[in-house]
Amino acid sequence: MAAAHQVSAVIFxxxxxxxxxxxxxxxxxxxxxxxxxxxxxxxKEEKRLGQMYLESTTGIIRDYGLPLTVDEYSKAxxxxxxxxxxxxxxxPGVRRLVKHLHKNGVPLAVASNSVRRNIDHKVPKFEDWxxxxxxxxxxxxxxxxxxxxxxxxxxxxxLGVNASSCLVIEDSVVGVKGAKASGANAVAVPSxxxxxxxxxxxxxxxxxxxxxxxxxxxxxxxxxxxxxxxPIDPLLSTxxxxxxxxxxxxxxxxxxxxxxFIPDQIxxxxxxxxxxxxxxxxxxxxxxGWDFSLQSVERVMVVEFLDSSDKIETEPVKLxxxxxxxxxxxxxxxxxxxxxxxxDRSIAKDALGLPVxxxxxxxxxxx
Numbered sequence: 001m002a003a004a005h006q007v008s009a010v011i012f013x014x015x016x017x018x019x020x021x022x023x024x025x026x027x028x029x030x031x032x033x034x035x036x037x038x039x040x041x042x043x044k045e046e047k048r049l050g051q052m053y054l055e056s057t058t059g060i061i062r063d064y065g066l067p068l069t070v071d072e073y074s075k076a077x078x079x080x081x082x083x084x085x086x087x088x089x090x091x092p093g094v095r096r097l098v099k100h101l102h103k104n105g106v107p108l109a110v111a112s113n114s115v116r117r118n119i120d121h122k123v124p125k126f127e128d129w130x131x132x133x134x135x136x137x138x139x140x141x142x143x144x145x146x147x148x149x150x151x152x153x154x155x156x157x158x159l160g161v162n163a164s165s166c167l168v169i170e171d172s173v174v175g176v177k178g179a180k181a182s183g184a185n186a187v188a189v190p191s192x193x194x195x196x197x198x199x200x201x202x203x204x205x206x207x208x209x210x211x212x213x214x215x216x217x218x219x220x221x222x223x224x225x226x227x228x229x230x231p232i233d234p235l236l237s238t239x240x241x242x243x244x245x246x247x248x249x250x251x252x253x254x255x256x257x258x259x260x261f262i263p264d265q266i267x268x269x270x271x272x273x274x275x276x277x278x279x280x281x282x283x284x285x286x287x288x289g290w291d292f293s294l295q296s297v298e299r300v301m302v303v304e305f306l307d308s309s310d311k312i313e314t315e316p317v318k319l320x321x322x323x324x325x326x327x328x329x330x331x332x333x334x335x336x337x338x339x340x341x342x343x344d345r346s347i348a349k350d351a352l353g354l355p356v357x358x359x360x361x362x363x364x365x366x367x
Contacts, residue, residue, distance in 0.1 A: 001135060002366035005185050005203070006218035007161045009166040010101055011152060012133075013113035016191035017091070018023040018098075018261050019125055028080050029060070033302070038064045038080040046192055049172045052145035085122050091189075091263055092324075093209030095129055096224070109135035109155040113145045113170075113175075124209045126197035135159055147174040149182030151166050156182070168335050171210070171265075176202045187212070191263055193286065194292045194297045207267035207289075210324050229271060229323040229351040234360065237263045237301070245302065249275040249340060252301040252319075259299055262288070268328055269340065270321040271348035273361050278315060279362045280336060283307050285345060286321050287338035289328045304340045306349055322360045 015021045029040050030246050044063055047057045057070050066073065102106055112119055116138030123130055124153040135158045139145035145150065148165070156163040168179035171191040179186040182203055188202035189209060199205050206212060210230065215221050238260075252258065267289045274282045283306040291298050303319060325344055328337040351357050 003218070005167070006165070007185060008165040009156065009161045009167070010109070010219075011108040011109045011155050011159075011166050011168045011179075013168075013170045013172065013175050014110050014114060014119060014122065015173075017169055017189060018094050018110070019088045019122055021085055021264060022049075022130050022288040023120060024193055025081055028077070028084055032080065033064060034075060036064070036066060038066075046195060049174075049192060049195075052114050052139050053118075055145075055147075063266065067275040068135060071138075078157065082121055085118075085125070088122065088125055090125070090233075091209065091211060091265055092235075095127075095233075096222075097212055097214075098129045098132050099222075101215070106219060107135075107157055107159045108133045108162065109137065111124070111137045111151045111155045111296050113139040113151075113160075117191070120175060123142045126316055132201055146172070146178035147181065149178050152182035152184055156184070169286050170202075170211075186218070193292075195262060196292075202258055207327065208263075208265040210268065211327050218341065226323075226354065226356060227351050228347045229325055229357070231327070231356060232270075232322060232324050234272075235263075235266065235270075235321040237321075239301070239303070239317055239319055241303065241315050241317055247304070248337075249302055249304040251335075254299070254301065255313045257297075258301070260298075264299075269325040269338075269344055271323045271325060271351060271357070272317050272319060272321040273278075273352075274305065274317045274353075276315050276317040283346045283348065284319065284323075285340045286319060287328070289339060291334040293332065293334070300334050302335070302338045302340075304345070306345060309348065320360060322357055323348075342359055 012018050028319045033040055045276055048059060057073055059067055110133050119136060119138050137151055138154050142150040144150045144359055152168060153163050156166050163182040166184040168184045169187045170176045170179060171189050171231055176188050176199055184201045188205045190196050236305045237258045240251040242251040244250050267288040270286045272284055272286055275283045288299065288301040291300050325347055331337045
């Protein structure tokens with residue numbers, strides 16, 4: 001495959017790109033503002049995504065009329081965030097991509113608008129792949145934060161390459177703007193699906209890094225699929241099975257718990273296991289994506305039971321996605337995009353018989 005671009009180094013954003021810190025800290029502001037009788041404005045908070053710390057903090061104090069200075073606000077909020085950062089997990093596809101690039105000698109950097117002190121609290125969550133980054137930069141280490149290109153230019157300089165030969169992977173619009181202003185190529189993996197239309201300046205927009213194709217950038221290809229399936233860190237969902245759509249394909253009836261452990265960046269066709277009190281363990285194909293046809297963007301999930309034809313509507317189940325099959329087809333009809341093909345079924349049935357996937361049928365996630 002001929003590469004559309006040839007890159008020599010990759011620069012990652014941190015929050016919402018490498019780590020799911022934004023999900024982990026999503027309700028911190030709610031709790032803090034409640035003490036002042038305030039409620040967060042979703043529209044204003046979406047616009048703050050990716051901002052420099054000082055800009056974001058000043059805006060929060062102003063927008064909600066808080067009787068605090070920036071220092072007072074920071075001292076009150078920092079321990080709350082610090083506690084939540086400890087629960088943040090790598091986003092799907094991150095560990096795989098970082099370790100693959102490092103193994104193949106591709107220079108890597110982290111460039112975040114977070115202040116360096118906060119970054120240092122999050123780096124331990126990188127576990128065994130933190131050593132893959134030769135450069136880590138915070139927004140307070142350059143003259144101007146994103147959307148200025150300063151941090152990407154400095155990261156490229158420290159990596160010993162030109163910014164124009166770098167690939168930047170970002171989840172925020174301000175980050176993508178900064179990357180393009182530096183002359184780098186940019187891959188957007190939006191953390192807010194409702195803002196997806198604003199990422200048009202990115203070279204490519206992905207739902208998750210599970211869909212990242214190194215060969216498009218002249219980088220070594222992945223060779224880690226097992227019989228057409230990419231093993232992933234397990235994703236657990238507690239769901240209510242709704243009406244049958246077609247054959248054994250059912251729509252999931254969601255509540256506040258259904259997507260509690262499903263990152264917003266997850267989309268596509270997966271294989272896994274279901275467990276219910278009535279039917280026990282079942283092999284399943286799980287499809288999930290976003291419905292953009294509604295006034296508010298909503299996640300949709302469907303499940304096809306591969307080894308059960310019994311009536312299971314309204315039955316609560318636990319779903320565990322453990323392997324990624326493919327991305328969704330491009331279509332305006334979300335249910336059509338989520339349709340499970342005969343090839344999907346065949347791949348799932350064969351793969352779920354392999355030890356690497358079958359062992360999860362009795363995984364602790366189900367207890």
